[in-house]
Amino acid sequence: MFVTVSAPASTSNLGPGFDCLGLALSLRSVFTFEPSDELIVEGCPEAYRNADNLVLQGFRTLCRQAGAEAPTVRLTINAGVPVARGLGSSSTCIAAGAAAANAFLGNPFTKDDLFQICARFEGHPDNAAPCVLGGLTASFAADERFHALALPISPDWRFAAVIPDYEVKTADARKAMPKEISVKDSVFTTSHAIAMINALASGDEDLLAEACRDRLHEPCRRKLIADYETLRALAFESGASAFFISGSGSTLIAMTKSDETALRFTAAARDRFPSFDAHVLETCREGVEVKVEE
Ligand code: HSE
Numbered sequence: 001m002f003v004t005v006s007a008p009a010s011t012s013n014l015g016p017g018f019d020c021l022g023l024a025l026s027l028r029s030v031f032t033f034e035p036s037d038e039l040i041v042e043g044c045p046e047a048y049r050n051a052d053n054l055v056l057q058g059f060r061t062l063c064r065q066a067g068a069e070a071p072t073v074r075l076t077i078n079a080g081v082p083v084a085r086g087l088g089s090s091s092t093c094i095a096a097g098a099a100a101a102n103a104f105l106g107n108p109f110t111k112d113d114l115f116q117i118c119a120r121f122e123g124h125p126d127n128a129a130p131c132v133l134g135g136l137t138a139s140f141a142a143d144e145r146f147h148a149l150a151l152p153i154s155p156d157w158r159f160a161a162v163i164p165d166y167e168v169k170t171a172d173a174r175k176a177m178p179k180e181i182s183v184k185d186s187v188f189t190t191s192h193a194i195a196m197i198n199a200l201a202s203g204d205e206d207l208l209a210e211a212c213r214d215r216l217h218e219p220c221r222r223k224l225i226a227d228y229e230t231l232r233a234l235a236f237e238s239g240a241s242a243f244f245i246s247g248s249g250s251t252l253i254a255m256t257k258s259d260e261t262a263l264r265f266t267a268a269a270r271d272r273f274p275s276f277d278a279h280v281l282e283t284c285r286e287g288v289e290v291k292v293e294e
Pocket residue numbers: 012013018019020124126127170173174217247248
């Protein structure tokens with residue numbers, strides 16, 4: 001049995017939707033699994049070529065939940081999603097491992113079960129939801145379970161993502177968050193998140209420009225990304241409607257409906273920072289996908 005799993009990158013928060021909004025993007029990692037006499041992990045740095053690999057942790061978690069012994073596999077990773085850059089690479093790994101184990105066991109679990117496993121693993125559901133389900137999602141935790149809502153999104157948005165050649169550790173970015181916020185900032189956050197959902201659905205660029213502002217995490221996190229101010233200025237000079245930190249960073253995303261604007265920004269960013277990666281991405285409607293060959 002040969003199992004191939006493809007999982008999309010995701011951006012979370014989207015400005016004011018901290019730990020809630022998530023969006024699958026058109027950049028994917030592909031993982032192949034085949035039964036093997038010994039554990040083999042290929043296609044990743046040496047440090048991850050062992051049983052602690054996040055993909056295998058996701059794999060074993062699902063097997064454990066099914067009460068089954070995890071088969072020994074040869075895992076090959078083709079990581080299109082950069083690691084530790086705020087594009088949901090952990091979710092791609094956990095979801096891919098869990099989805100592959102599900103296939104090996106004859107699919108006893110639903111997509112929602114995969115989402116639960118992945119969200120529990122991460123501790124917050126905002127990358128797990130779009131990674132497993134695809135598209136734009138709003139998610140939350142209630143009574144020990146995570147819930148994910150699929151939200152409409154205009155197909156016209158372009159997400160011009162600039163990926164620095166340095167990482168920001170999610171743990172550091174979460175530590176930088178305020179412990180408390182004022183009622184005023186809480187109202188600001190809720191109202192802008194609701195407006196953001198509306199702008200994403202309608203494709204209204206003027207509304208997006210107003211809505212995509214955050215007072216909760218971006219003010220403290222922008223300091224962790226050395227080139228934030230320069231890239232923000234380049235994004236708006238290029239004509240973008242909005243600019244935000246993808247997840248906990250370091251990737252920064254400019255939003256626009258114009259292909260020209262998106263390309264202008266990524267070209268300017270590459271010109272200024274030749275060692276950074278830059279892609280013009282779109283919404284990815286498909287979440288984790290599994291193909292089985294006998
Ligand atoms: N919502 C999370 C955060 C995503 O911003 O900390 C990072 O994985």
